[in-house]
Amino acid sequence: MKLLGIHHITAIASDPQRNVDFYTQTLGLRLVKRTVNFDDPSSYHFYFGDGIGKPGTVITFFPWPDARRGTRGSSQVVATSLAIPSGSLNYWSDHLKEHGISVENISRFDEQGLRFPDPDGLLLELIASPQSDDIDLKFHSAVPNEFVLRGFHAPTLQLQDSAPTAKVLVETLGFKLSAEEGSRRRFSLNGESTSAQLDLVERPDDPHGHIAAGTVHHIAFRTPSDEEQLKWREKLVDLGFAVSPVMDREYFHSIYFREPGGILFEIATEGPGFTIDEPAEHLGENLKLPKHFEAHRSEIEKALPPISFK
Numbered sequence: 001m002k003l004l005g006i007h008h009i010t011a012i013a014s015d016p017q018r019n020v021d022f023y024t025q026t027l028g029l030r031l032v033k034r035t036v037n038f039d040d041p042s043s044y045h046f047y048f049g050d051g052i053g054k055p056g057t058v059i060t061f062f063p064w065p066d067a068r069r070g071t072r073g074s075s076q077v078v079a080t081s082l083a084i085p086s087g088s089l090n091y092w093s094d095h096l097k098e099h100g101i102s103v104e105n106i107s108r109f110d111e112q113g114l115r116f117p118d119p120d121g122l123l124l125e126l127i128a129s130p131q132s133d134d135i136d137l138k139f140h141s142a143v144p145n146e147f148v149l150r151g152f153h154a155p156t157l158q159l160q161d162s163a164p165t166a167k168v169l170v171e172t173l174g175f176k177l178s179a180e181e182g183s184r185r186r187f188s189l190n191g192e193s194t195s196a197q198l199d200l201v202e203r204p205d206d207p208h209g210h211i212a213a214g215t216v217h218h219i220a221f222r223t224p225s226d227e228e229q230l231k232w233r234e235k236l237v238d239l240g241f242a243v244s245p246v247m248d249r250e251y252f253h254s255i256y257f258r259e260p261g262g263i264l265f266e267i268a269t270e271g272p273g274f275t276i277d278e279p280a281e282h283l284g285e286n287l288k289l290p291k292h293f294e295a296h297r298s299e300i301e302k303a304l305p306p307i308s309f310k
C-alpha cells in the first residue's frame with residue numbers, strides 16, 4: 001500500500017472569471033473540468049492541469065464571487081509549489097512581470113524559484129527542477145511547451161508544532177524525511193517525482209490561518225485503486241482518525257481526514273479521470289454535472305455567474 005504523490009490541491013478564489021483567466025492565460029494550464037461544487041452546486045468548481053488533468057498536475061478552485069480574503073498561517077498549506085523545467089526561470093520571471101505580477105526570487109534545497117501571489121493572494125511558487133514529471137503537453141497552452149508547468153513541486157505546510165504531522169507522514173502515510181534546511185523539513189514518497197514531496201515548516205508563534213479566498217482548502221494524495229483506498233480508510237480509522245466515507249467525486253473517489261496539525265488531507269484514487277464525461281480534445285469546454293444534478297441543470301446554470309473562456 002503506497003501513496004504515489006500529490007493528487008491535487010484545492011484552494012478558494014473569489015471572482016471566477018479572474019481565476020480562469022489567470023490559471024489559463026497567465027500560468028498556461030488547461031481548464032480540464034468546469035463543474036460545480038458537489039456539496040454546493042451554486043458555486044463553480046474549476047480544475048486546471050496538464051492536457052488531461054493527470055493527478056499530480058491538478059490545482060482546483062471553488063470561486064466564491066463574494067468571498068472575503070483569508071489569512072495565511074499555521075495549520076495550512078501556505079505555499080502551492082509547481083515545477084518548471086530548469087532553464088526556464090528567466091522566461092517565467094519576464095512573463096509574470098509582463099502580466100503585472102511582482103515576483104520574488106527564492107532558493108530552496110539547491111533549487112531556484114519564483115514566488116508570487118495569484119489574483120486572490122494565494123501564494124504560488126515555481127521551482128526550476130532538473131527532474132520533471134511526465135505530463136501531457138498535447139493541448140494549446142498560452143505558454144510555449146518548453147516552459148509549461150510540470151506538475152506540483154513540494155508545497156509548504158506550516159504548523160505551530162510539526163512533530164505530530166511529521167509522525168503521521170512517516171509512520172502512517174509512507175513518507176521519508178529527505179532533507180532539512182533551518183525550520184524546513186522535506187518529506188518524500190519517492191525520490192523521482194517532484195509531486196511526491198512536501199515540506200513542513202514549523203512556526204510556533206504564527207497564529208492559525210483563516211481559510212477563505214486566497215488560501216488552500218485541502219491537499220489530496222494519490223492512491224492507485226479503490227481497493228487500496230479502502231485499506232487506507234481502515235488503517236486511518238484504526239489509528240483513531242475521523243475519516244469521511246468514500247465520496248464519489250465523479251473524476252476520482254475521495255476520503256478526507258484532518259492530520260493532527262489541523263490540515264485537511266484527502267486520499268483520492270487515480271481514476272477514472274477527467275475523460276470519463278467528455279473527450280480529451282474537449283475537456284473543460286462545457287459545464288459538466290454529476291447525474292443527480294442533471295435534472296436541475298437549467299436552474300444551476302442560471303444561478304452561476306456567466307463566464308467567458310478564451
Ligand code: ZN
Binds near residue numbers: 010254
Ligand atoms: Zn479534493
